Amino acid sequence: MKSIWIFFSLFIASLTVSAQDAADQLIGLWEPSNGKARVKIEKIGSKYYGKIVWLREPIDPQTQQPKVDKNNPDESMRSVPLKGYRMLKDFVQKNGEWTDGTIYDPESGSTYSCVIKAKDENTLDIRGYVGVKALGRTDVWKRVKLK
């Protein structure tokens, strides 16, 4: 009887660990389909956040200075550098996807609702939308493997 309980406890523990592993597969370095940036996704508390850590063109051709968030609706935050910019915020894992988060488009200064699905361990579908999921656009991000 005791061994059945031990087996059962171990089984439950392994399920919990594998669910956590699946949730954390979002963590890492990712590249959007346009290849203009690389985004590092990390976990803070129980939520997931992504920030730009690399830009293909880090210098603004107009100012010859590192790019900043010049389209931010809040003028006081337009000096925030794009390198290090948190463009993915507040994602929680639910039913096999990461949801309740937002994605910021630095090119327009707009923020969209967003849902992330893992197609496989190295591919993400990132869907930004306004209001309902049907009215949105999906981009495919690939995991960047560090050498």
Place this chain on the structure above:
Amino acid sequence: MKALLLNLIICCLLLASCAQKEELTFTTGEVNLLASGPLMEGSNTAQGEFQPALEQWLKSKGVNLADVADAKLLKASFSLPDSMNSSLISEITLHLAAEKADMQKVGVLNPVPEAQTDLTLQIAHDQKNIAEFLRQPAMTFVADINVKKDTTPDLHLKGIFEFQITVNR
């Protein structure tokens, strides 16, 4: 009966309009933020948890949590350890994060002035629902720090944050 009800509503509105608003200053004291090394050139994350215990603090001022009408961050400053100065850092962006509140960017310092050990950030004009963070049992100060070159040790920052809390008296 109708007139009585109308009078009651008018009285309630008058009472509500008579409620005094008061601004209180809530300072966190030192919050330790840590970015675990090795730090890579570019963006690194330093974070530090803080337990606001706002309800207790408000009680000491004779105010209830329900009386909080608004809050905003007024000031954010960091001090660096004696062993280093700001020459290693190019920019800092500060966010607030919490379990039941959406992350919010509240400050930036770009560029970071050279050879300083005390840094004061520029605070965001647009701040929304900051009181929500202070109502949580715990919140996290997240500093995105761009460093100029790879460096091995951990980076410890001490942050002090000042909030303005508007309450109804």
